[in-house]
Amino acid sequence: MPTDKSTATPSPRRSAAATLRAPSFELVHHTLGNGLRVVVAPDRSAPVVGIAVLYDVGFRSEPEGRTGFAHLFEHLMFQGSANLDKLEHFRYVQASGGMFNGSTHLDYTNYFEALPSNAFERGLFLEADRMRSPRITEENLANQISVVKEEIRVNVLNRPYGGFPWLVLPPVLFDTFPNAHNGYGGFVDLESATVADASAFFDSYYAPANAVLCVAGDLDADNALELIERHFAPIRRRKRPVRPDFAEPELAAERRATVSDALAPMPAVALGYRVPDPGTDLQTYLATLLLAEILSDGDASRLQRSLVQSKRLVTDIGAYLGTFGDPLEERDPSRLNITAHYADPGATDKVIAAVDAELARLATDGTEPGEIDRVRTKFAATIFRELDQVLNRSLEFAKFQLLFGDASLILRLPSLLAQITDADIRAAAARLVPSSRAVVELIPGANA
Amino acid sequence: MSTTADSSQQPAAAPRKSARHAVTLPVPALTAPAKPKKITTAERVLSSGVRVVVVRRPSVPMVEVRLRVPFLSGKSHHLTRSALLSETILTGTEHFDRTSLAIEMQELGGDLAVGLDADRLLLSASALSAKLADLLGVFADVVSSASYPKSEVSGERARLVERITLARSEPGVIANEALGRRMAPGHPYGYGLPRIDEVQATTAAQVRALHHDLVRPEGALLIIVGDVVPSRALDIAERSLAAWTGSAGTRKVPALPQIERGGLLLVDRPGSVQTSLRFGGRALTRLDDRYPALQLANLAFGGMFSSRWVENIREDKGYTYSPRSALDHATLASSFSLSADVATEVTGPAVLETFYELGRMATLPITEAELALVRQYAIGTMSLSISTQAGLASTLSGLLGAGLDLEWLTRHRDRLAAVTVDQVAEVAAEFLAPTSLVGVAVGDADRIAGPLGRIVEVQGG
Numbered sequence: 001m002p003t004d005k006s007t008a009t010p011s012p013r014r015s016a017a018a019t020l021r022a023p024s025f026e027l028v029h030h031t032l033g034n035g036l037r038v039v040v041a042p043d044r045s046a047p048v049v050g051i052a053v054l055y056d057v058g059f060r061s062e063p064e065g066r067t068g069f070a071h072l073f074e075h076l077m078f079q080g081s082a083n084l085d086k087l088e089h090f091r092y093v094q095a096s097g098g099m100f101n102g103s104t105h106l107d108y109t110n111y112f113e114a115l116p117s118n119a120f121e122r123g124l125f126l127e128a129d130r131m132r133s134p135r136i137t138e139e140n141l142a143n144q145i146s147v148v149k150e151e152i153r154v155n156v157l158n159r160p161y162g163g164f165p166w167l168v169l170p171p172v173l174f175d176t177f178p179n180a181h182n183g184y185g186g187f188v189d190l191e192s193a194t195v196a197d198a199s200a201f202f203d204s205y206y207a208p209a210n211a212v213l214c215v216a217g218d219l220d221a222d223n224a225l226e227l228i229e230r231h232f233a234p235i236r237r238r239k240r241p242v243r244p245d246f247a248e249p250e251l252a253a254e255r256r257a258t259v260s261d262a263l264a265p266m267p268a269v270a271l272g273y274r275v276p277d278p279g280t281d282l283q284t285y286l287a288t289l290l291l292a293e294i295l296s297d298g299d300a301s302r303l304q305r306s307l308v309q310s311k312r313l314v315t316d317i318g319a320y321l322g323t324f325g326d327p328l329e330e331r332d333p334s335r336l337n338i339t340a341h342y343a344d345p346g347a348t349d350k351v352i353a354a355v356d357a358e359l360a361r362l363a364t365d366g367t368e369p370g371e372i373d374r375v376r377t378k379f380a381a382t383i384f385r386e387l388d389q390v391l392n393r394s395l396e397f398a399k400f401q402l403l404f405g406d407a408s409l410i411l412r413l414p415s416l417l418a419q420i421t422d423a424d425i426r427a428a429a430a431r432l433v434p435s436s437r438a439v440v441e442l443i444p445g446a447n448a
Numbered sequence: 449m450s451t452t453a454d455s456s457q458q459p460a461a462a463p464r465k466s467a468r469h470a471v472t473l474p475v476p477a478l479t480a481p482a483k484p485k486k487i488t489t490a491e492r493v494l495s496s497g498v499r500v501v502v503v504r505r506p507s508v509p510m511v512e513v514r515l516r517v518p519f520l521s522g523k524s525h526h527l528t529r530s531a532l533l534s535e536t537i538l539t540g541t542e543h544f545d546r547t548s549l550a551i552e553m554q555e556l557g558g559d560l561a562v563g564l565d566a567d568r569l570l571l572s573a574s575a576l577s578a579k580l581a582d583l584l585g586v587f588a589d590v591v592s593s594a595s596y597p598k599s600e601v602s603g604e605r606a607r608l609v610e611r612i613t614l615a616r617s618e619p620g621v622i623a624n625e626a627l628g629r630r631m632a633p634g635h636p637y638g639y640g641l642p643r644i645d646e647v648q649a650t651t652a653a654q655v656r657a658l659h660h661d662l663v664r665p666e667g668a669l670l671i672i673v674g675d676v677v678p679s680r681a682l683d684i685a686e687r688s689l690a691a692w693t694g695s696a697g698t699r700k701v702p703a704l705p706q707i708e709r710g711g712l713l714l715v716d717r718p719g720s721v722q723t724s725l726r727f728g729g730r731a732l733t734r735l736d737d738r739y740p741a742l743q744l745a746n747l748a749f750g751g752m753f754s755s756r757w758v759e760n761i762r763e764d765k766g767y768t769y770s771p772r773s774a775l776d777h778a779t780l781a782s783s784f785s786l787s788a789d790v791a792t793e794v795t796g797p798a799v800l801e802t803f804y805e806l807g808r809m810a811t812l813p814i815t816e817a818e819l820a821l822v823r824q825y826a827i828g829t830m831s832l833s834i835s836t837q838a839g840l841a842s843t844l845s846g847l848l849g850a851g852l853d854l855e856w857l858t859r860h861r862d863r864l865a866a867v868t869v870d871q872v873a874e875v876a877a878e879f880l881a882p883t884s885l886v887g888v889a890v891g892d893a894d895r896i897a898g899p900l901g902r903i904v905e906v907q908g909g
Contacts, residue, residue: 020557020576023508045507046835047482083473087763091754095821096478097828100753116828121476129473146766146791150722154769154789158722160617218482262719265617266610298559299538300550309546312603315610343610374554381557381576384508388836446617 020380020418022411023387027397028221029407032229034237035209036131039397039407040224041216043390049217050394051123052112053131054402056212057205058105059183060246065192068148068185071104072193073201075144077111078102080135081126089126096122099391106183106323106330108402114391117218121227124215128231131208136198145190152184160263164442165270165339166323172257173272173335173438178246183323207238214398214407217390248333250274254434262445266315269348270339271355273437275321277332279404286416287424289327291432292336293375294367294425295319295358300374302358307340313351314342328410331403336432348441362429366422380414484831484861487840487854490678492686496693497666500685501844502678505837510557511577511674512841515587516849517569518667520636520779522700525650528642529658532601532650534564535608537659539600542593546600549586556582566636567779568849569663574838577675584688587670591663592692601652609648612641619717619789623724623890626715627785630708630886631728637704637778661697665689669848673841704780707886711905712799716893723795723891724787725802729884731775731782732875734852740863741871742784742879746775747822748814748872749805749880750786754821757786757805767791767798777850784879792892796899799889803882803903810881813873826864830857 028040062069078100080086093100096119102111111130113123156162167182174180213232215224251274278285296303296319307313317340321327340351386392387410397407490502519530538560539546553560558575571590575583615621625640632638670689672681707730732739750757750773761767771788790798834840834857847853878884889900900906 043507046831047484048832048835083475087754087759091821092475094752094754094825097824097826097831099829099832114832116481116831118479118481119828120479122478125473125476143763143766147762147769150767150789150791151769153722153791158619158720158789160614263617265613298550298554300547300554305547308607309600309603312606315607315614341610341614343613370551370555374551377557377576378554378559381510381574382559384510384557384576385574385838388508388510388838390835 020377020414022380022414023384025387025393025411026221027407028225030225030228032208032233034233034235035207035240036232036235037212037401038225038228039212039214039401040219040221041214041393041397042219042221042224043216043393044218046390047117047218048114048390049117049120049123049215049219050112050114050391051120051127052110052214052391052394052398053127054108054110054212054398055206056108056210056243056402058107058109060106060178061205064177065189066197067181067189068183069189069193069197069201070109071184072144072148072190073198074102074104074109075148076136076140076198077130077134079140079144081130082133082135083129084126084135086135086140089130092122092126098123104183108329108399110395110398112391112395120215120219120224121231124227124231127213128235131206131211131232132235134202136195138195141193141195141198145193148185148190149187156184160261160265160446161268161442164259164261164268165272165337165440168259168440169270169272169335169337169438172255172440173274174248174333176246176248178244179248179333203238204241207240208232208235209237209240212398212402214394214401216394216397246331246333251436251438255438256441257438258441258443260443260445264442264444265446266341266343267345267348267444268339268341268442269351270337270440270442271352271437272440273336273432275334275336278328278334279331282416283419283424284428287420287428288336289321290372290375290379290417290420291362291425291428292319292321292327293379294362294371295338297375297378302362303338303355306358307351307354311354313347313354314340316341329399329403345444352439356434359429359432363426366426372420372422372425376414376417376420379417383410383413484858487834489854490682492682494665494686494689496689497695498668498670498689498692499848500670500672500682501848502672502676502681503840503844504676504678505673505840506675507837509577509675510574510837511580511583511672511676512837513573513575513583513587514669514671514841514845515571515591516669516671516845517663518567518696519564519569519662520567520699520701521662522636522702525646525654526658527636527639528646528650529654530564530569531642532605532608532647533655533658534562534569535604536596536601536655537562537590537594539604540595540597541589542595543589544586552582552586558583560586566639570845580672580676580681581684581688584684588688588692594659594663596652596656596659598652601655605647605650608642609644612644612647615641619720619722619724619890622715622717623726623888626713626888626890627726627728627886630713630888631783633705633708635702635705637780662699664694664696665692666695669845671841671844671848673844674837709886711907712887712889712900714893714897714900714906714908715888715890717890718892718894720890720892721792722789723792723798723889723896724789725799725887725889727786727802727885727887729784729879729886731784731879733782734777734850734856738871738875740860741867742875743775743826744819744822744864744867745809745872745876745880746773746784747825748818749773749809749876751775752822752825756808757802760805761788761790761798761801765794765797765801767794767801777846779850784885786885792895795889795891795896796903799900800903806880806882806885809876811877813869816869819867819869819872823864823867827861830860
């Protein structure tokens, strides 16, 4: 329990969260004739710009027999385009003093640059050129299949706990291919990919109408829109693909599985829970988001205090929403993960029971006074900090526009979180029962 | 490779041919560069010796704080005790226990993390800017009254052992530790992670004594960047830290030994599907007149994506995902290092290409086009790295900790602009030559010893 800190620097203890306001960013919206949705977020505080293009396709949409294709395709988008040879995209960005990257997620794929503002138009051209036509050849495809295989080796196959739990939970928690399969891809599938597959994937999913462009930073909104028209409007309009419904029925009972990891020195366990749909029930979803923070953010959180500090059952434990730890980057169905590493191979059931006890305690007794407030204050502050970076601003506004149809939602999150009550948190905790989860236990093989 | 890389000096690039489109479009030229914003610092040295530096950056209603305490010590038990200190310094103070301190940080919208390397202990925090006084109150409480409760130290000691076990199962950690031992044999810079038996033998009293000896204001640096009024922030810092006094105990700071020369060290990891390659050598410090040329030589070789090594072993040959070279700056020396994880079956060819590209850098000049590319990249990414509160705070902490300042950073643009191809060639010959470097390969010895042995002298395995 907290010690009396009345002699320390006194500070007002009223709810900070209720009064927190996100910094204001002007957002200008526009849709081009070809359907490309555009968000412009000017801010002249530093001489840099962020450019983000998000396509509404992720590894949930890749075809059977082509696991890992969405990610492989992301690599191919850097291999040259209508007016650029291989290697030129990278060189133009870096020769401008900028940085680039792309990443593939469950429901979208992003491409982005952070640039000194004098390279703004150049950055627009580079993104427009590959939206127009990536240059995909047999040679580049073979090269990038090799690169992606090394990416998978370094991140999954050659290291302990590689892909744990993001590759091992979905096949237990979900039943359909889109939700359950390995998004990094199997080597056989990757090696089977063809240039024709890539063309078909581009035609289906990389239409301007299936994308959002967000530019942020040191730019003038009118001028930016003019340049965007100039570079993106000539790209031919194509049909926007219909996104299938990926929903799955709720679980009937708890599911359990084990995976062995020859490189791991210690056991681990991952619990994956079905969660509400953020698209149709944001309020309930946000309560689950705050619950995850209450469970594992920092030394004052429930699971840290109980399992790490008091019972000393685990080395580390974390609770988070979504595949990669961003709680607002997926549509339904998503999940809440709780993962723990611990030294004693016989302790798995005790670890799970201790998690269940903490969830039951929250569902029954609710939160401590001030507990929700401090967690949402912290969460809001984390958003402000994210938004300080121009590249993050362009990525976040684009993501919220693409997934939720509302770029400004991220700025309203603090006030939405302020409405979450103790009853909401209790209800969220009460939903995390064994029958709504999958459990994957990792059996270590190293030092065995 | 030829082509591209037009810099701001050039007009629009010429239209280029496209195999697929009748009409080709020109890549837009860069427009006139925005003038870098001048950064104004406010500074005060407190009577205790802490140097406080504040920058107002009101982009978001947050503040970033870095407290850097010199921590280099040659004492044999320092590594273990400092590791345990960094794990337990936030577990109890005069006014807080572990939980109430964490609660306080959340209420401030804050995060407080402890970082440790051989040179320094670093407390890094962010918080709502309106809460700066409370945040510095927490800092003051931690540095002047961390209590290291016995039960917390014993709990974290057990966790530290488990974390070291986890870390040592990572091939990258194994490789970095092996390279460190060759780069700085028997020196704190080369120690890597603590030994488990030594962690287990470390007591709360020993950690407390280390705090008493070294967590002192003299020589410490406090950086505050954010939505604050500088004069007020300086006053708050002075008031908050008034109780933190004293000078650090005398420390033996051992001179850096010579690099341990010899063949490529092979560390066997049976069944490994990749080989973790690491090479390292000495480099110039940022105070050296020739440093800007070395910075650009590193970028041209492998310090950015559009570099020779990356374009060769990744984009041409597909041997690896993320090869990268880097310059790192520690208090006693700077170093040049290479890192790549390559498929086991191409380990030999990957090392061959690596030596080829290093050898080219060391014996032939880079082109003017390459120089323009790396120069613009170096200048542009410098602007990006200081465009956020957090980036500026960390940059300042690193610069001031090394005896440099913002003025150095500002003038660095001009230094980079003045570097010539010949100057790059001269430093590359000295620091990027394969014979200047030592290397480590962590992988399946049965499969890689043969191919490697045909290219380089191999030891170990």
